[in-house]
Amino acid sequence: MKAAVLMVETSGDTDLELVERHRYGDRAAFEQIYRRHAEMVFNLAFRMTGDREEAADVSQETFLRVHRYCGRFRGRSSLKTWIYRVTVNCCRSRFRRNQNWRTRILSGALETVEQVPDTRRGPEDRTLARDRGERVTDALRRLPEPFREAVVLRDLEGLTYEEIANVLGVRIGTVRSRIARGRDRLRTLLEKSESCVTHR
Amino acid sequence: MRHASVEVLSSYLDDELTVGRRQRVERHLRQCEECRQQLEGLHAVVRHLEGLSKISPAPYLEQRVLQRAEADPRQESLLDRLEKNASRLHIERWVWMPTFGMVVALASIIYLFSLGLERQGRGLPVVLEAEYPAAEATEERLAASPESRSPVAEKGRASAMQPKRQVVGLADGADAGLESRDNQVGGTLYRLLDGVWLEAGVDPGATFLSLQPSEAATSEWQEKLPSLEELEGLGGPVRLRAGDQLVQVEFDRP
Numbered sequence: 001m002k003a004a005v006l007m008v009e010t011s012g013d014t015d016l017e018l019v020e021r022h023r024y025g026d027r028a029a030f031e032q033i034y035r036r037h038a039e040m041v042f043n044l045a046f047r048m049t050g051d052r053e054e055a056a057d058v059s060q061e062t063f064l065r066v067h068r069y070c071g072r073f074r075g076r077s078s079l080k081t082w083i084y085r086v087t088v089n090c091c092r093s094r095f096r097r098n099q100n101w102r103t104r105i106l107s108g109a110l111e112t113v114e115q116v117p118d119t120r121r122g123p124e125d126r127t128l129a130r131d132r133g134e135r136v137t138d139a140l141r142r143l144p145e146p147f148r149e150a151v152v153l154r155d156l157e158g159l160t161y162e163e164i165a166n167v168l169g170v171r172i173g174t175v176r177s178r179i180a181r182g183r184d185r186l187r188t189l190l191e192k193s194e195s196c197v198t199h200r
Numbered sequence: 201m202r203h204a205s206v207e208v209l210s211s212y213l214d215d216e217l218t219v220g221r222r223q224r225v226e227r228h229l230r231q232c233e234e235c236r237q238q239l240e241g242l243h244a245v246v247r248h249l250e251g252l253s254k255i256s257p258a259p260y261l262e263q264r265v266l267q268r269a270e271a272d273p274r275q276e277s278l279l280d281r282l283e284k285n286a287s288r289l290h291i292e293r294w295v296w297m298p299t300f301g302m303v304v305a306l307a308s309i310i311y312l313f314s315l316g317l318e319r320q321g322r323g324l325p326v327v328l329e330a331e332y333p334a335a336e337a338t339e340e341r342l343a344a345s346p347e348s349r350s351p352v353a354e355k356g357r358a359s360a361m362q363p364k365r366q367v368v369g370l371a372d373g374a375d376a377g378l379e380s381r382d383n384q385v386g387g388t389l390y391r392l393l394d395g396v397w398l399e400a401g402v403d404p405g406a407t408f409l410s411l412q413p414s415e416a417a418t419s420e421w422q423e424k425l426p427s428l429e430e431l432e433g434l435g436g437p438v439r440l441r442a443g444d445q446l447v448q449v450e451f452d453r454p
Binding site for chain 1: 205206207209210211214216241242244245246248249250251252253254255256257258261262264265266268269270272
């Protein structure tokens with residue numbers, strides 16, 4: 001994974017250079033920014049919303065904001081952190097706009113996640129992994145928004161506490177507490193769903 | 201034995217504890233089965249989350265985003281535009297940045313100054329006036345007749361003394377407000393602000409008494425400050441009784 005990132009970094013301009021080119025109206029620079037961060041934005045949006053369509057809309061909105069306000073990015077944090085912040089803000093505003101969506105999340109009526117098949121495992125293992133993946137995704141959807149944000153940024157995106165504090169605009173102590181409580185809540189939810197499966 | 205909190209255990213998993221704290225947690229974990237189990241539970245959650253697969257965005261998304269972005273005008277900040285134009289004119293950053301800063305600072309000063317003028321224009325500052333009769337005459341009378349120390353007894357005489365009126369200064373109505381007390385005299389509301397009676401409202405032509413207690417004034421006097429009705433027409437300096445204490449009150453003079 002590290003090698004892949006390194007290749008991206010060395011194969012072209014740095015993020016800051018891309019932003020600079022974009023500020024001067026270079027369309028290709030924005031395309032590169034998109035390609036570099038599209039998967040990260042989509043995955044974060046998907047884990048936050050639990051819905052592919054919503055995640056696609058959030059991604060689009062995020063990149064339009066990036067396109068529009070890139071001039072405000074001054075390189076105080078990394079571009080990645082800045083884009084994370086924009087994505088989280090887009091998710092929050094969509095979440096507030098769409099109460100119906102919240103209801104759907106809580107009722108668990110969303111699509112099941114189509115996992116990328118892992119060919120290294122046998123068919124039985126793959127089924128088990130898919131089941132577990134679905135249960136984790138479902139539990140994640142049920143977490144309160146602030147806990148979900150912190151847990152996703154930490155355990156799925158691998159950000160440090162400091163980066164998360166920067167993205168969410170809160171203190172490190174708050175990040176620490178949200179991650180801990182989010183994980184603890186997830187543990188309870190997963191234990192419940194596990195016992196449901198065993199009793200079936 | 202005190203258990204480790206979920207916050208501490210979660211931070212321990214992320215290696216976000218100080219060395220000392222980490223060692224204490226490890227010592228505790230060696231002895232406490234319950235905390236070990238909780239830590240394992242949290243660890244399992246992290247493993248589950250890390251095991252979730254990455255999802256690729258639909259291929260149509262790139263096209264959609266790029267098309268929308270092209271149609272969406274990029275919003276340039278003022279600094280952006282300045283920098284762009286400056287670079288076209290081959291003006292270095294170190295030249296235009298301080299110039300721009302100075303222009304902004306100057307504009308801010310002008311704005312603040314105009315705010316101040318506007319405030320003054322609204323008549324917020326209040327004219328303070330002192331009203332007092334010929335001091336010697338009053339003091340002579342007070343000395344001659346001990347019973348005339350009563351402010352009420354002075355009232356009738358004061359009207360014949362044609363008090364002088366003098367502007368003694370300006371006070372901002374908002375800034376003057378410490379302890380306040382209201383007093384209604386002949387349909388006009390007066391307000392006691394920091395020991396000074398002011399006509400309530402903003403009126404540059406306001407007429408009111410400005411009283412300052414002498415050094416002998418006590419907190420008791422402050423408590424028993426006579427109403428404006430009692431003082432009105434007396435002029436100054438006047439002597440007032442506060443309990444057994446005689447207090448000298450002088451009118452503020454220019």
